Amino acid sequence: MNALSPAVEARRRRTFAIISHPDAGKSTLTEALALHAHVISEAGAVHGKAGRKATVSDWMEMEQARGISVSSTALQFEYLPAGSQGATGDGQPYVINLVDTPGHSDFSEDTYRVLTAVDGALMLIDAAKGLEPQTLKLFRVCKSRNIPIITVVNKWDRPGKSPLELLDEIAAEIDLTPTPIFWPVGIAGDFHGLARLDATGNPSTYIEFTRTAGGSTIAPEEHFSPADAAAHRGEDWTTAVEESTLLAEMGQVHDEELFLAGETSPVIFASAKLNFGVHQILDSIVGLAPHPAGRDDVSGTYHDLEDDFSAVIFKVQAGMDSAHRDRLAFMRVVSGEFERGMVVTHAQTNKPFATKYALTVFGRDRETVETAYPGDVVGLVNALGLAPGDTLYKGKKAQYPPIPAFAPEHFATLRAASLSKYKQFRKAVDELGAEGVVQILTNDLRGESNPVMAAVGVLQFEVVQARMRAEYNVETVVENIPYTVARRTDAASSPELGRQRGVEIFTRQDGELIALISDKWRLNYLQKELPDLTLDTLIAD
Numbered sequence: 203m204n205a206l207s208p209a210v211e212a213r214r215r216r217t218f219a220i221i222s223h224p225d226a227g228k229s230t231l232t233e234a235l236a237l238h239a240h241v242i243s244e245a246g247a248v249h250g251k252a253g254r255k256a257t258v259s260d261w262m263e264m265e266q267a268r269g270i271s272v273s274s275t276a277l278q279f280e281y282l283p284a285g286s287q288g289a290t291g292d293g294q295p296y297v298i299n300l301v302d303t304p305g306h307s308d309f310s311e312d313t314y315r316v317l318t319a320v321d322g323a324l325m326l327i328d329a330a331k332g333l334e335p336q337t338l339k340l341f342r343v344c345k346s347r348n349i350p351i352i353t354v355v356n357k358w359d360r361p362g363k364s365p366l367e368l369l370d371e372i373a374a375e376i377d378l379t380p381t382p383i384f385w386p387v388g389i390a391g392d393f394h395g396l397a398r399l400d401a402t403g404n405p406s407t408y409i410e411f412t413r414t415a416g417g418s419t420i421a422p423e424e425h426f427s428p429a430d431a432a433a434h435r436g437e438d439w440t441t442a443v444e445e446s447t448l449l450a451e452m453g454q455v456h457d458e459e460l461f462l463a464g465e466t467s468p469v470i471f472a473s474a475k476l477n478f479g480v481h482q483i484l485d486s487i488v489g490l491a492p493h494p495a496g497r498d499d500v501s502g503t504y505h506d507l508e509d510d511f512s513a514v515i516f517k518v519q520a521g522m523d524s525a526h527r528d529r530l531a532f533m534r535v536v537s538g539e540f541e542r543g544m545v546v547t548h549a550q551t552n553k554p555f556a557t558k559y560a561l562t563v564f565g566r567d568r569e570t571v572e573t574a575y576p577g578d579v580v581g582l583v584n585a586l587g588l589a590p591g592d593t594l595y596k597g598k599k600a601q602y603p604p605i606p607a608f609a610p611e612h613f614a615t616l617r618a619a620s621l622s623k624y625k626q627f628r629k630a631v632d633e634l635g636a637e638g639v640v641q642i643l644t645n646d647l648r649g650e651s652n653p654v655m656a657a658v659g660v661l662q663f664e665v666v667q668a669r670m671r672a673e674y675n676v677e678t679v680v681e682n683i684p685y686t687v688a689r690r691t692d693a694a695s696s697p698e699l700g701r702q703r704g705v706e707i708f709t710r711q712d713g714e715l716i717a718l719i720s721d722k723w724r725l726n727y728l729q730k731e732l733p734d735l736t737l738d739t740l741i742a743d
Contacts, residue, residue, distance in 0.1 A: 206290065207508060208507050208508055208537065208538055208539050208575050208576055209506075209507040209508050209576075210290055211539075211575035211576070212493050212494045212495075212507050212575055212576040212577055213289045213290055213493050214288065214289045214290060214294060214295075214296050214297050214493070215296070215297050215298075215299065215493055215494050215575065215576065215577030215578065216296060216297070216298050216299070216321070216322065216487050216488055216491050216493065216577070217298075217299040217301075217319070217320050217321045217322070217494060217534070217577040217578075217579065218298065218299070218300050218301065218320055218321070218322050218323065218324060218487060218491065219300075219301045219302075219313075219316050219317060219320040219322075219323045219324070220232060220300065220301070220302050220323070220324045220326065221313060221317075221323055221324070221325055221326070221340045221344075222325060222326035222327065222328075222337060222340070222356075223326075223327075223328065223331070223334040223335075223337045225328070226326040226327065226328045226331075226337075226356055226357075227326055227328070227356045227357060227474045227475065228302055228326055229302060230474040230475055231324070231326060231354070231356065231472075231474035231480070231483075232277065232300065232302045233474075234474045234477050234480040235298075235300065235480060235483065235484055236277060236279060237419070237420060237477065237480070238281075238420060238477070238480045238481050238484055239279045239280065239281040239298070239484065241277075241279040276299065276300070276301050276302075276517075276532055276579045276581070277299075277300045277301075277302065278297065278298065278299050278300070278562045278578070278579060279297075279298055279300075280295035280296065280297055280298070281295055281296050281298055281484055281488060282294075282295035282296065283484070283485045283488060283489070286488075289488070289493070296488045297577075297578070298484075298487065298488070299320075299577060299578055299579045301316050301319070301320060301579065312517070312638070313340065313343075314343060314605070315516050315517055315590050315591075315605050315638070316516060316517065317343055317344065317347055317349060318347070318514070318516055318591075318605050319514060319516035319517075319532075319534035319579070320349065320534075321349070321350075321491065321492050321493070321494055321495070321577065322349060322350045322351070322352065322487070322491040322492060323340075323344050323349050323350070323351050323352070324351075324352050324354055324483070324487070325337065325340065325341060325344070325351050325352070325353050325354065325467070326354050326356045327353060327354070327355050327356065327368065327372075328356060328357055328362070329355050329356065329357045329358050329360065329362030329363060329368070329390045329471075330357065330360060330361065330362035330363065330390070331362075332363055332367075332368055332371045333371050333372065333375050333376075338375060338376065341376045341378065342376070344464075345376075345377070345378065345464055348464050349464070350461055350462055350464060350467075350491060350492060351378070351464075351467045352467065352468050352469075352470070352483075352486055352487065352490065352491065353372065353380060353467045353468070353469045353470070354469075354470050354471075354472055354479075354483060355368055355386075355469065355470070355471045355472070356472055356473065356474055357390075357473060357474075357475070358386055358390050358393045358471045358472060358473050358478070358479075359391065359393045359473040359475065359476050359478065360390065360391055361390055361391035362390035362391065363390065364389070364390070365382075365385065365386055365390075365445060365471065366445055366448075366449075369382070369449070369454070369469065372467070372469075378464075378465070378466065378467050379454060379460075379465060379466045379467070380454060380466070380467055380469045381403075381449075381454050381455055381456040381457070381461075381466045381467065381468055381469065382399060382403075382446065382449060382454070382456075382468070382469040382470075382471075383398075383399055383456050383468045383469065383470060383486065384396040384397065384398055384399065384409075384469075384470045384471060384479065384482050385397045385399060385405065385442050385445065385446045385471065386442065386471040387408060387410075387431075387435055387438050387439055387442045388435075388438050389438075392438075393411075393471075393473055393476075393478055394410055394411070394435060394438060395408060395409050395410035395411050395423075395435075395478070396408075396409045396411075396470075396471065396478075396479055396482060397409075397431075397439075397442045397443070397446060398482075399446055399450075399455075399456075401455070401456075402450060402455060403446060403447070403449060403450025403454070403455035403456075404443075404446065404447060404450060405428055405431075405442065405443055405446055406428070407425055407426070407427070407428075408425070408426040408427075408428065408430070408431030408434075408435065408439065409423050409424075409425055409426075409482070410423065410424045410425075410426065410434075410435075411423060411476070411477075411478040411479075412424070413476055414476075414477070417473075417475050417476040417477055419477070420477055420481075421476060421477040421478055421480075423481070428443075456468050456490075458490065461490065462492055468486060468490060470482055470483055470486060493577065494507065494536075494576040494577035495507070496509070496536070496537055496576075497536055497602065499512075499593075499600045499601050499602050499603075500601050500602065500603050501601070503600070505536060505537040505598070505600055506537060507537055507538075507576045508537070508538070509537040509538055509597075509598055510537065510538045510595065510596050510597030510598040510600075511535070511537065511538035511539060511540055511544070511546065511594075511595060511596040511597070512535075512536045512537045512538060512593065512594065512595040512596075512598075512600035512602075513533040513534060513535045513536055513540065513580075513593070513594045513595075514533060514534050514536060514591070514592070514593055514602050515531050515532065515533050515585075515588050515589065515590055515591065515592040515593075515594070516532055516533070516534055516590055516591075516605065517531070517532040517590060517638075518530070518531045518532070518585065518588060518589060518590060518636060518637040518638065519532070519637060529583070529584055529585055529586065529633065529637075530561070530581040530582065530583060530585065531581065531582045531585030531588040532579055532580070532581055533579070533580050533581075533582060533594060534577070534578075534579055535574050535575060535576050535577065535578045535579075535580065536576060536600070536602070537576055537600070538576075538596070538597075539573060539574075539575060540557070540560070540573060540574040540575070540578070540580060541572065541573055542557060542558070542560040542570065542571060542572050542573070543556070543557060543558055544557055544596060545557070545596075546594045546595060546596045547594065547595055547596065547599075548587065548588070548592065548593075548594060549592065549593035549594070549595060549599070549600065549601035550589075550592050550593070550601075551587070553587075555585075555587075555588075555594060557582060559582065559583035559584065560574075560580050560581070560582055560583070561580065561581040561582075561583060562574075562578075562579075562580065562581070568581065589636055589638070589712075590605050590637075590638050591603075591604040591605035606740075609658075609688055609739065609740035610641055610656035610657050610658060610688050610740075611657075611658060611659075611686065612656070612657050612658070612659065612660050612662075612663070612682075613643075613654055613655070613656050613657075613682070613683050613685045613686075613688075613718060614654070614655050614657075614663055614680045614681060614682045614683060615648065615652050615653070615654055615655075615680070615681050615683060616631070616652070616653055616654075616655050616663075616666065616678055616679075616680055617651060617652050617678065617679050618651070618676055618677070618678060618679075619676075619677040619678060619679050620677065623675070623676045623677070624651065626674045626675065626676045627651075627670070627674070627676050627678070628650065629674065630669075630670045630673070630674040630676055631653055634666055634669065634670070635711045636711070639662060639665060639666055639669070640655040640656060640657045640662050640663070640666055641655070641656040641657070641710055641711065642654075642655065642656075642710070642711045643655075643656055643708035643709065643710055643711075643716055643718070644708060644709055645706070645707060645708045645709065647706075654683065654708060654718075655680075656688060656710075656716075656718075663680050666678070666680075667680060683718075684720055685706070685718035685719060685720055686719075686720065686721050686722070687718070687719040687720075687721065687722055687724075687725050688716055688717070688718055688719075688740060689716070689717045689719065689725070689737040689738060689739065689740070690714055690715070690716060690717075690736070690737075690738040690739075690740060691707065691715045691716070691717045691735070691736045691737060691738070692715060692736045693715065694736070695735040695736040695737075696715050696717070698732065698735060699717050699728070699732075699735055699737075702728060702732075703724075704719060704720035704721070704724040705717055705718070705719050705720075705724070705728070706718050717737060725737070
């Protein structure tokens, strides 16, 4: 198949993140989407139950043991809806770049990085729990970045809230109007199928699903006309019609322009565990979501899809394959065509970077990629010197805005349990810090053997210890230190701040000077008594 121009290839791409509160079913849905795209033949179990393989997206031992995602994972696969001629009208499949993100709030910084690299989001809501604090936070991040959101109400096979109640929650809590495109037939816990809603919001087809053993294979579908659905499902169908008609009369009908503007969110009800509604989610991604577009760099220069190659690094991850011990930098192609082996420029250092080892990634599995286009996510192997937020380009210079670091809330020292492992310990600290697993802070008083880890959540400390043990064979000791607030300062202010009680000055790995302060009351005192000193807030503070 001959490649088309970058702009035409971009029309085939859909680059998406899956975001939600912990335990809403992100990893299960990721597998279900891959199953329906025929990338895998059988879905595993997120919790790795006996006799069943673990999910393809949760590859870390810690993730499989706890049943949570603690790192983002990129999956790329092709999908062509039944009867579709594809985005370019020639029958070529769509290319979906799907990024599964950490579910736990302790890893929200990793999720934020992912949101800088995608064009849309699937927001999962647990049918029983509705909107939760982390869900609300992520909704707001998406809206602030103008990322269109498709809402999926998951776990409809279990008892939960009513569909109207869930939509009321979304409308009340977030400045976003939910517009259902598939409405459930059967209450939560008694899920029969979905009513497909037409352009006026009225049911046009009933899709009934049949359970398969353990939900490990694609659920068969049977389609009914509205009249046949009424005869087949009786009161359940009547209720679905009444509820969807009520919403249509209230104006909650899908409008593509409003969706792309971030004012509305199409809603689908599903059960990822049973593979109910997953086919409809895939069709909605390719049918409704935006394809990649060009963007401005820090100088205000617009980079069109057809311009020279440029890309943004949004994630650096090591330890995905213990047999290779490599370091993978995930880049999102912004413009032009990427060709493996091309020598590009690292914008932050102006140094050349060779791309001999470039991969597409499916969980832990990887394949060599020869070409990539705007919207694609490509892994660059052994990408030493690259960090989240960096730009790579060829030809026309590009440097995209950096990815801001979150304000840490937890601080702890890290040291090797044995001095004989000091060399491996220092290597691990440098590499994990460069990945952004935690922020690494140092000063002369504590020395390099006792760096301070700064994190959004304490689980990040556990990840550092687990990865040091598994990847570097280093046992570590973590001790909390009595600070709760971090502020950015400068060389002129740091000497006086360092003399203040309850303050300690550090240098972050990126060179920024950071003041750690005992508590917010001490911060208020410093700002009142020493107003000329620099104490700048960090993002998400």
